[in-house]
Amino acid sequence: MEDNVSSDQEEGSNERGSGSERRGGGSSENDEESDEEEQQFDISLAASHSYMGNGLVQVSGRSVLEAGWTGRVPVIAHHGAVFPGETVPMLLTNERDAAVISRAIQHDKLFGLLCPDESGTLVSGYGVLCEVFEADAGVGEGEGEGPRSLSFKARATHRFRCVHVPKQSVPIHAFSRMRTVEVRVLPEVRLGDPLRPARLASLDALRRARTPLDARLRSMDAAVTPWPLFVYDIFDYRRMRQIIKDYFRTMSLENLPEEAVSLSFWTASNLALSARDRLALFAVDDALLRLHMEVRLIARKSVLCCSSCAVEIARREHIFAMSSEGVHSNYTNLGGYMHDIVTVSRASNTELSGAPSAEFSWFPGYAWTIALCAACLAHVGWRFDAQRRGLRPQQFYGLCRNYVQPRCDGAGAGAGAARSLSAEMRAARRAMSALVYAPRDDADP
CATH class of the missing domain: 2.170.150.20 (Peptide methionine sulfoxide reductase.)
Structure with missing residues (x-):
């Protein structure tokens, strides 16, 4: 019996050995498969906000607004500044708020997010208009009972300022529920090249690319103006865009917007900024000034x-x-x-x-x-x-x-740098106003 047991044990041992060999072989195959299956996360999945479910459908129609447009829209408080171009996913669990947005979807699909002030506790008077482009199926199609909750996705489109800003401070939590407010769309200024009036038209064919020759021509243009070239270079769009592009290339982001206004908003959205700096950039109407301040912020090493x-x-x-x-x-x-x-x-x-x-x-x-x-x-x-x-x-x-x-990654530099941003912007605005700007030319890079 012992022989039988020992022989059984040997057979079992052999079976286990062969099994482990098979498992070992399978494990190497699995390792190879796992190596083959290694894949990078598809970053478009996060942008699609698929966690909100498959029940969202496209909302047809778009609203086209111009600077100076005034109207009454439902607004709700947000805890920070949202810049035009950002996607705004929302889930409204309050029945009244859901009904307000449902009616807005039937009308013009617009609502607003109010920005708090620097402290985060009071209404700043600024906000961003958002346009709904996807919402729960069936929302806004009938006059029946409104939804008890509502999921939708919107896109921030325009900055606005409240028309009737109260003189006394209003706590931001006063807008924790949807309220209708009269707002005015703020302008987005894109000034032209200040050296254009000094250009020789016969040399324009040589200005297509940013080359040493182009820099030489700009120096010649500036020589007939009251200001040296470096003053104009401070607000040169191509120079600022290249700095921003180089900065975000380290984060594997290379598809930057081409247009100055869109680039200024995109950059402000993706920089690590304090609430004070974000609000200061949000309030600026001039895209070149906003880009100039963003370049200054990029130069600061921060944690x-x-x-x-x-x-x-x-x-x-x-x-x-x-x-x-x-x-x-x-x-x-x-x-x-x-x-x-x-x-x-x-x-x-x-x-x-x-x-x-x-x-x-x-x-x-x-x-x-x-x-x-x-x-x-x-x-x-x-x-x-x-x-x-x-x-x-x-x-x-x-x-x-x-x-x-x-x-700021420096001894005591952070607080002073944050406090001086508004002052720097005022100084830059005065410098820009001293230059003679040409009208915007969309064909000009």
Whole structure:
């Protein structure tokens, strides 16, 4: 019997050995398959906001507004400045708010998001008009009972200013529900090349590309004006666009808008800025002035810190894009709260809270875990972990932009730099007004 047992054990051992060989072979095959299946995350998925479900349908019709347009639209408070061009996903859980937007979809599809002031507690008087382009199926098609909740996607289109701004301070929470307000669309100024009046038309054929010859010609043009060339170069659009392009190339973002106004808004949306700086840029009407200040902000080395205790959370070089819209996007949660998220490849001084969950994940294929500041335990964002081994990146962080604040990476430079931005903008505006600008020429680069 012992022989039988031993022989059985040997046979079992042989079977296990052959099985492990088979498993080993399978494991190498699986490794090869996993290597073959390794793929980069499709950043267009995040921009589509697929977590909102498949029930959203396209809303037909568009509203065309011009600067100076005045009208009454429903508005609601937001916790930060939203720039034209940004996508605004919203989930309204309040029945009255849902009914207001449902009626707006039937009318002109417009509503507004109010910007708070620098403190984040009062109404600034500024806001952005948004146009609904996708909404729950059946919304706005009949006169029956309104929806109890409403999911929709909108796109920010125009900056506005409230027509009747109260003289006394109004708390931002007074607009926590939809209210109808009269607004006026603000102009978007795109000034022409200030050296155009000094140009020799016979040399225009040589100005097509940014070459040493072109720089020489600009120097000749400036020689017959009261100002030296470097003054004009400060507000040269091609120079500023190249600086912005070089900066975002490090984040794998190269498809920048070509037009100055669109580029200024896109850049402001994707820079890590304080609420004060964002509001200051939002209030500017001149695209070149806005770009000039953004170039100044790019030159500052900054880190992202916890807004509660100022401990460092991430560095600017760790910012990268997980959405085709850029390094920043707006996302909404199940409770209807919209977060401004900036994605970073790594974060420090954080600790996790709770178990990972893939429910309502903004990035398909990733599970999220709440991330807290390790120093003060304030909420700063989420960590996202890939659910498949072959998905890249395997891990990243989504930081709430209103829970982290940028700080200049230098001894005491951050606060002074933030305080001086408005003063710098006033000085730059005076410098621009001293130059003689030509009318805008769309054919001019």
